[in-house]
Amino acid sequence: MEHDQSQPRQPGLLTRIRRSIWREPWPETDRGRMRLTLNDLILHLHAPRVPRRALRVTYSYGLGIIAIALFLILGFTGVLLAFVYTPSPDKAYASILSLQSQVWIGALVRNLHHWSGNLLLIVSVLHMLRVFYTAAFHPPREFNWLLGLSLLVLVALSNFTGYLMPWDQLAYWATTISTSMLGYIPLVGDSIQHFLVGGSEIGEFALRTFFAFHIVVLPPLMIIIISYHLWRIRKDTFSLPRGLDEPPIDRRRIERVTTIPHLITLELALGLATLALMIAWSTWVDAPLEDAANPAHPPNPAKAAWYFMGFQELLLHFHPVIVTVVIPVLTAAGLFLLPYVDADPRPERDVTGVWFRSRRGRRLAALNALAGIGVTAALVVLDEFWLDLPGLFPSLPTVISNGAIPFGAILWLLGVYYWVLGRRGATRSERNLALFTLLFMAFVTLTVIGVFFRGENMALVLPWTT
Amino acid sequence: MLIAGLVSDFPPGTITPFEQARFFLIRFADGGFLALSVVCPHLACVVGWDGARGRFTCPCHGSEFERDGRVVNPPAPRPLDRYTVLIENDRVKVDTRQVLRRTQTDAADLVYAPSGAADTASHAPPVVPFHPGQPNP
Numbered sequence A: 001m002e003h004d005q006s007q008p009r010q011p012g013l014l015t016r017i018r019r020s021i022w023r024e025p026w027p028e029t030d031r032g033r034m035r036l037t038l039n040d041l042i043l044h045l046h047a048p049r050v051p052r053r054a055l056r057v058t059y060s061y062g063l064g065i066i067a068i069a070l071f072l073i074l075g076f077t078g079v080l081l082a083f084v085y086t087p088s089p090d091k092a093y094a095s096i097l098s099l100q101s102q103v104w105i106g107a108l109v110r111n112l113h114h115w116s117g118n119l120l121l122i123v124s125v126l127h128m129l130r131v132f133y134t135a136a137f138h139p140p141r142e143f144n145w146l147l148g149l150s151l152l153v154l155v156a157l158s159n160f161t162g163y164l165m166p167w168d169q170l171a172y173w174a175t176t177i178s179t180s181m182l183g184y185i186p187l188v189g190d191s192i193q194h195f196l197v198g199g200s201e202i203g204e205f206a207l208r209t210f211f212a213f214h215i216v217v218l219p220p221l222m223i224i225i226i227s228y229h230l231w232r233i234r235k236d237t238f239s240l241p242r243g244l245d246e247p248p249i250d251r252r253r254i255e256r257v258t259t260i261p262h263l264i265t266l267e268l269a270l271g272l273a274t275l276a277l278m279i280a281w282s283t284w285v286d287a288p289l290e291d292a293a294n295p296a297h298p299p300n301p302a303k304a305a306w307y308f309m310g311f312q313e314l315l316l317h318f319h320p321v322i323v324t325v326v327i328p329v330l331t332a333a334g335l336f337l338l339p340y341v342d343a344d345p346r347p348e349r350d351v352t353g354v355w356f357r358s359r360r361g362r363r364l365a366a367l368n369a370l371a372g373i374g375v376t377a378a379l380v381v382l383d384e385f386w387l388d389l390p391g392l393f394p395s396l397p398t399v400i401s402n403g404a405i406p407f408g409a410i411l412w413l414l415g416v417y418y419w420v421l422g423r424r425g426a427t428r429s430e431r432n433l434a435l436f437t438l439l440f441m442a443f444v445t446l447t448v449i450g451v452f453f454r455g456e457n458m459a460l461v462l463p464w465t466t
Numbered sequence B: 001m002l003i004a005g006l007v008s009d010f011p012p013g014t015i016t017p018f019e020q021a022r023f024f025l026i027r028f029a030d031g032g033f034l035a036l037s038v039v040c041p042h043l044a045c046v047v048g049w050d051g052a053r054g055r056f057t058c059p060c061h062g063s064e065f066e067r068d069g070r071v072v073n074p075p076a077p078r079p080l081d082r083y084t085v086l087i088e089n090d091r092v093k094v095d096t097r098q099v100l101r102r103t104q105t106d107a108a109d110l111v112y113a114p115s116g117a118a119d120t121a122s123h124a125p126p127v128v129p130f131h132p133g134q135p136n137p
Helices: A013-021 A032-041 A062-083 A090-099 A107-133 A142-163 A169-183 A188-198 A204-236 A259-284 A304-318 A320-341 A358-384 A398-423 A429-451
Strands: A049-051 A256-258 B002-006 B016-020 B023-027 B031-035 B049-050 B056-058 B071-073 B082-087 B091-100
Touching: A032 A256, A032 A259, A032 B023, A049 A259, A062 A107, A062 A259, A090 A107, A090 B091, A107 A142, A107 A259, A107 A429, A142 A204, A142 A304, A142 A320, A169 A188, A169 A320, A188 A204, A188 B023, A256 A259, A259 A429, A304 A358, A304 A429, A320 A398, A320 A429, A358 A429, A398 A429, B002 B016, B023 B091, B031 B091
Parallel strands: none
Antiparallel strands: A049 A256, B002 B091, B016 B023, B023 B031, B031 B082, B049 B056, B082 B091
16 A cells, blocks of 8 residues: 555644633733633633833732632642531541541641631731722722622622531531521511521521532532623723822833733732732631530630631620621611722822822821721720619610611711711711721721630730739 | 429529420529420521520520510521420429420410429529520520
């Protein structure tokens, strides 16, 4: 037989496999790099080119990138944990103990998962603060602010459902308290509670429900919203950092660089740094584990995870309906509506990219941060030692005397303050910034009081005396 | 229906914890019985008896209750829930099937033994006096 010369020469098998995945060779030109960004499934969440200014690390602090790195660490360690964890009240605690003592690097994996979850919550909040204080949520980025808020809620829920998993004292009492809180929601509260708990007491059913939420419901939801959140940055364009007296930036005249390698390198560097830091930290610091759950005896004081101590502190002062329904609804409504009411539509009044909006904004931020700390601490001490509203109005139901009256008074004072700021010439955006700062620092102060200044029976104590 | 013991097992002025059944059996100085749930009506933590201060206290949100269940320190929005106490043939019985919510404490919630009841002690859970000087473990 004669060799068939007409058949074209095929490249080797490995080359063919590689080309079946990536159609083109690694690009050597900017044009090729942009084409690669556009054509790759994950890379195309980015624009092919980004403004050089947007990559300034003192503007974004890379918080979004760090959050995604932590999310990936959580996903990977979470999958490993799922292989050894048993979601049942009589086996969960033992499975954590054996994970820590019997399984190779089991403790490290649990530490990584625990600390990454905690840090993700902190980083998500810092990311929100950065976006708020640089007005990066102003049009056209309103909707991405909402996506970000949804992610923050999902991160908080993931942390919450996660810390129930070990079925230790913290887990048991936190589940008991939180599901009882649902009972105060009007009309639907009891049905939601029944759906989650399945009976009058926390047990097998509740743990399985929370486990399902933690590993099956929340992570895919977050993956979808994160992808959308990233893609929206491309569609809405990066907000650009701007100096205090700098005029609005003409986007047609700014320098742009290709996403590969400029942005991608930054992302990989920050991601790897995050991973390295988390491994180092988790090698030395063990994730906490309390005694096994004991339904007869809560620990004294029984404290929630640190990030819920602000909430728990509020529960000491107000009727549960205020804390479980009114405050969350008002907070969510305020934050979700914020991007639609904050910005001044006149182009010359655009403050996007300016830290704290203006000189007055900077002054207001500093003053309100201090006021938020001082006033909150004073109110907590006042309520603890002198104020007894249910005693003052014994004939009224406690939802009025310990709820509507004190909370209404606080809302009224905040309204007056907001009005006074306007009279003194602050723009709406500056007034919102003042109020946001005041309330955020109030919540931080409540958290610090709850974590450090509450002792036996949740009485106020000085941390250095115990 | 849980048989707590004989009337004479619970001297006036004592509080007896029933850990498994999750209630306190209180006998007041005047001889009246009251069974209070250990579950805090605020957010379902378990309250303990603080003998030094003569109050039930909640370790989760600091609610405090009088020995009749009345709220002396919020955030609890209502008094401690109670169970029905029955006294039959000198036996103190507590109906733990049905927890009774209430918005106000009421002297009528107390149950008294019929006069002339026998006063013979028997095997019963340990009783805790009102003021032992130590919080209940």
